[in-house]
Amino acid sequence: MTISVTQHLFDPAVELGNFNKALLPSVGAVVSFVGHVRGQKNSDDCLILEHHPVMTHKVIDGFRQQAMSRWTLADAMIIHRYGVMMVGEPIVFVATAATHRRAAFEAADFLMDVLKTQTPLWKKEKNGGQERWIEPTQQDYADVQKWKL
Numbered sequence: 001m002t003i004s005v006t007q008h009l010f011d012p013a014v015e016l017g018n019f020n021k022a023l024l025p026s027v028g029a030v031v032s033f034v035g036h037v038r039g040q041k042n043s044d045d046c047l048i049l050e051h052h053p054v055m056t057h058k059v060i061d062g063f064r065q066q067a068m069s070r071w072t073l074a075d076a077m078i079i080h081r082y083g084v085m086m087v088g089e090p091i092v093f094v095a096t097a098a099t100h101r102r103a104a105f106e107a108a109d110f111l112m113d114v115l116k117t118q119t120p121l122w123k124k125e126k127n128g129g130q131e132r133w134i135e136p137t138q139q140d141y142a143d144v145q146k147w148k149l
Contacts, residue, residue, distance in 0.1 A: 002075065003064060005057050007083040012093050019077050019095045027074045029101040031108040033094045039087035039127065047091065048124040049082040055120050056080075063114045067096065070110070071103040078111065082121065113144040 004010075012034040020030055039045035064076050079093040092115060096107040116136055123134040 002077050003057065003060055004079045005051065005053065005060065006079065006081055008081075009089060010079055010081070010093065012090050015077070015079060015093055016095055019075070019097070023074055023097045027097040028099050029104040030095060030097045031101070031104040032096075033092075033108055033112055034090050035092040035112075037085045037087050037089050037091055041087060043087060043128075044126070045087050045128070046126045047085045048126065049085070049091070050122040050124075051082045052120055056082075059119055060115070063111055063118075066114075067107040067111050071096075071098060071107040073098050073103065073107055076107060076111065078115070080115065080119070080121070110147050113140070113147060116140050117144045 012032070016030075016032050019032075023030070037045075037047045060078055060080060064078055067073060067076050074097040076097070077093070077095040081089075081091050085091055092112075094108050094111045094115070096104045096111070098104040098107065117140050125132055125134050
């Protein structure tokens with residue numbers, strides 16, 4: 001499974017282990033990234049992500065295909081959660097594999113930039129009993145510009 005849009009908690013170490021096991025020894029570099037819910041420990045703070053199931057999966061698959069062709073990757077894996085996520089839980093996991101490290105690093109960076117700014121996910125943060133919608137920042141949009149999409 002190279003793309004998963006799921007409500008279920010996942011273990012990034014297990015996912016990375018499975019990704020590596022499927023590819024080794026044919027690749028020279030694997031890069032991974034895990035994004036977590038920020039907030040105060042031992043609080044009821046959370047992140048709520050809403051999405052359109054078909055659209056979200058299709059868009060993420062398009063990003064994966066772009067990365068695969070642009071950097072000649074052996075594989076790329078993306079897991080993105082939706083629903084209610086508590087502080088410290090993983091939100092997103094990206095892993096890329098290539099013959100050489102530069103391609104794996106750049107592809108992972110590209111995937112996180114487009115996931116952050118262009119994925120049809122609607123984010124709401126609950127903090128201290130207050131809720132607010134979250135949009136990508138100006139820096140997020142500046143980061144994605146380097147890829148000249």
